[in-house]
Amino acid sequence: GDSVTQMEGPVTLSEEAFLTINCTYTATGYPSLFWYVQYPGEGLQLLLKATKADDKGSNKGFEATYRKETTSFHLEKGSVQVSDSAVYFCAQTGGGNKLTFGTGTQLKVEL
Amino acid sequence: GAVVSQHPSWVICKSGTSVKIECRSLDFQATTMFWYRQFPKQSLMLMATSNEGSKATYEQGVEKDKFLINHASLTLSTLTVTSAHPEDSSFYICSANVQTGSYEQYFGPGTRLTVT
Numbered sequence: 001g002d003s004v005t006q007m008e009g010p011v012t013l014s015e016e017a018f019l020t021i022n023c024t025y026t027a028t029g030y031p032s033l034f035w036y037v038q039y040p041g042e043g044l045q046l047l048l049k050a051t052k053a054d055d056k057g058s059n060k061g062f063e064a065t066y067r068k069e070t071t072s073f074h075l076e077k078g079s080v081q082v083s084d085s086a087v088y089f090c091a092q093t094g095g096g097n098k099l100t101f102g103t104g105t106q107l108k109v110e111l
Numbered sequence: 112g113a114v115v116s117q118h119p120s121w122v123i124c125k126s127g128t129s130v131k132i133e134c135r136s137l138d139f140q141a142t143t144m145f146w147y148r149q150f151p152k153q154s155l156m157l158m159a160t161s162n163e164g165s166k167a168t169y170e171q172g173v174e175k176d177k178f179l180i181n182h183a184s185l186t187l188s189t190l191t192v193t194s195a196h197p198e199d200s201s202f203y204i205c206s207a208n209v210q211t212g213s214y215e216q217y218f219g220p221g222t223r224l225t226v227t
Contacts (some may be wrong), residue, residue: 004154032214034214036218041220042220043115043117043204043218043219043220043221044155044204044206044218045218046215046216046217049215089154089155093214097143097160097208097214097216098145098157098160099145099157099214099216100157101154101155102154103152103153103154104152104153104154
């Protein structure tokens with residue numbers, strides 16, 4: 001069945017460091033791919049999305065490219081801030097508007 | 112825009128009692144709402160898909176008689192955990208589609224249920 005695999009956390013970085021959170025998916029067909037972010041005490045928020053191969057989603061300095069050949073959608077940011085500390089979820093669409101989520105990766109950014 | 116609220120944010124109940132969780136879309140009409148369960152350090156597990164005016168569709172392994180879902184209006188869906196047991200303790204999250212056919216879901220802040 002469909003599944004999403006994310007790198008385990010927590011990921012701890014210093015401010016202004018480069019961030020990569022890996023995400024790979026398995027799906028039949030051509031799913032849409034998403035990154036959601038969950039700040040402490042809040043609900044999930046859509047961070048970015050890509051709907052077809054080679055699309056690049058971007059928002060707030062974060063980017064992810066839909067790579068069909070490697071079934072990946074890695075999240076990157078060139079310079080993280082303390083305010084980026086949160087849990088990041090990779091997700092893909094399935095049938096009937098459903099989303100399948102990865103396990104989430106906690107990011108901690110320190111001064 | 113596209114704000115989803117949940118109430119209560121946390122609840123403690125005794126084993127054997129029932130508890131209702133509300134999910135509301137505050138500034139849009141949600142034709143479809145989803146209910147998820149999240150265990151500590153684990154992913155969100157879809158429990159059921161709720162469409163306004165029709166019966167919810169439950170995922171495999173989810174007891175529909177235990178987790179009652181009602182989507183009475185385009186802005187409100189409720190999840191009732193009946194005869195709750197300690198193993199039902201979890202974080203319950205709802206989400207809503209802004210428009211039919213769209214894959215984009217907007218999430219509520221979640222409800223922490225503790226059954227003692």
